[in-house]
Amino acid sequence: MRWDVFAWAAIALLLFAAEAMAPGAFMLWLGFAAVVVFAIVLLFSGIPVLAQAAIFVVLSFVSIQVYRRWFRKREKPSDQPALNRRTAALVGRVVPLERAIVDGYGRVQIADAFWEVTGPQLPAGAQVRVTGADGMTLRVEAA
CATH class of the missing domain: 2.40.50.140 (Nucleic acid-binding proteins)
Structure with missing residues (x-):
């Protein structure tokens, strides 16, 4: 297995583990971006590391915007908004x-x-x- 494929798989798993340890729905979307980069690198060999990192940054931004615009609006408002304040x-x-x-x-x-x-x-x-x-x-x- 190529090192870059392994690295993106490891990054995705680490981001998902970080989300499980400290839930907040932020690392989850970065993990999804890492999975997509993993799939791209697995399917197309020879992509430079800088291009891989750029793809990850762009996909991270897009995935977080998808979360903010689509999923966050659908969250049910809390019946106790001052609970942790x-x-x-x-x-x-x-x-x-x-x-x-x-x-x-x-x-x-x-x-x-x-x-x-x-x-x-x-x-x-x-x-x-x-x-x-x-x-x-x-x-x-x-x-």
Whole structure:
């Protein structure tokens, strides 16, 4: 077997394995592009390595665009869009301040976690409403 045929088969398998280890539907489409290059190289010998790489890049781009335009639009929207975005899930909650907001910064406790907050000067114990987040810092206002 020729080394280039073997290399493209190995690249395709590695990309599929990477998709299985970290699913996200990105490596899958690169794997499909590698399979097509594998088939082209298997059927037509003598294609330069640079041309093989160029074919792979073009097919990768095309396959990802096919995914984005065709398959991604058909995905069902989530019934819990904030599931893995914890700060977004906290927006709208009303909680008491655990530490007063002084110079714009304070702290609240939500469940078993403490969160840094930014907002107007308020004493400890005041009820605040979470209005948004900047990274892991919640923005609050008086409730």
